[in-house]
Amino acid sequence: MSTLPSALQAPPSAPDVLGRCRELVRPALAEAVGRLHPWVAEMAAYSFGWCEVGGAPAAAPGGKGVRQALAVLGAEAAGADGRAGVPAAVAVELVHAFSLLHDDIMDGDATRRRRPAVWKAYGTGPAVLAGDALFALAVETLAATPGGPRAVRLLSTALADLVRGQADDLLFAARPFAGPERVTPEEYRVMAEHKTGALLGCAAALGATLGGAPEPAVAALDRAGRHLGVAFQLVDDVLGIWGDPAVTGKPVGGDLRERKKTFPVLAALGSPAARHLPELLACDARTEEAAALIEEAGGRAAALAEARARTAAARALLTELPLAAGAAGELCALLDFLVGRDL
Template identity: 55%
Template structure:
């Protein structure tokens, strides 16, 4: 399902040849190690019970508190923040408060998302609500959000705080739209359109990536204009990210994603592969619509629905659009920071988003 994208023909990104396969993991590991001490110190300031659940959320410990030698996520957003600070002319640690803030907000959103969606598994383990209960999970998410705001506020950078506030409003707006879409019909005048989907994804997923890039730029001494351009870049990147998520939510390997196969179809989510397939001028589109309207989502039905989505071109359209939006993000990076040595690594992160498997 990989969908490669091209560097800008202007040459702003320099040599467009692919980086070595290990390059992205090295970038993420380097910046995670730079941020993690500050993140762990911040978490210890929580109530002991909250800190225990936060450590589980972040992948640092098991349910009983046993330390784990692993990490909860890829840390894409913190890496993006610190790379943007460097591209703006400052050392990466200048963006550490912003990096940990966006990571904490991301963790908060996942904790609450799993409650909303009744997802019992996250990253091959019990979701926080499944491990500790819904009430404690809500409090854990709230604590992570409050901690994010307090740590970024301590920088006294009003531009950075403005972007965090803006992203939070957009994130909640997008999540609300995503939930509301589930109650909309599959066909007719009130059916969800691809345009509505794009607006939702840009807010739900793009806002925090935009925040990471803009906050990193601001903390790194970039101009207000550069920060605004990077916020827009992140929203484009978020569209690509969400589109790949949609593909993984239907066809992802459970052994890699940590979630059941066809999970989004079972939940009746209005994702781009489904919307694109339904809009296609193809016999499979009509069959898919009839199937979805039955409301019967047993194993055989969701398997057939996935086949019909692919036959109608829904998967191909989604891959192509994800690659296009990632390409736009790369072009925006090159235009905002022409000649910056970090552009190769920034480009590599963008490519990872489109070609990831989880």
């Protein structure tokens, strides 16, 4: 009904963009999951929040659907209809679900989105199997898509990075907070780019590939998604220490009590001001002191500065590329939404 030219209209809000893309992708995702072995399909549907254990329909919270949105917007940014990006969207959501299923086993996380994790609800063996099936289905989905070869290469690179990032993350847990073996902030950034950034970059790049984008645009979207992944992880790290529990759903200082080696902690440990930090971290009762010391030693500021730099780098890539204006605007809206507009 508006008579404004579209370039002057405010871009849709990020939740609207996420909702639109979710609606667009859902039938194809459900169809793909429906091709799985029925038992495995139930585990997959449970993990997406579509059903309860036993198969009764449910509307439990799924993820935000960021990856599928990036894939759809990637196709639109290339000037194609968003539907061209749907196979990419399905593939990346399947890979994301696979990685959550297996990561929860590896990390011993019993809860996911306020429900029992799949391995808690169905058993470890079945959860391993369901993850494998989702992984295979993702590859199958892309391999069956015209224009698939380049797409499968992009996906396989992201998969390799994802696994590499998870390996580093697991190994970081076993390393000390102090001394020459400690994890450096740079190692952490690389891990986060692999574990979180690779699939976000892949999502946008895959969508753009299926939308017919030229190689430089595909590569730039991949890089933008990787920056977004690192920024998102660092903001999450800050929230995991200083976030409002009412908003994050996590206890205050939860990451510190779990002795997670997140970026603010690692950055602080590089400062002489934080030389007593390892002692504080070893003691459950001193979490608040630890948080204060991390902030004093510059850990919080370093994390936010890096997140800001990554967000700016992603935004610069998106604005410099010759992308379809609507999709570029929606990609930027998504970026603001995910890392916080007021960073």
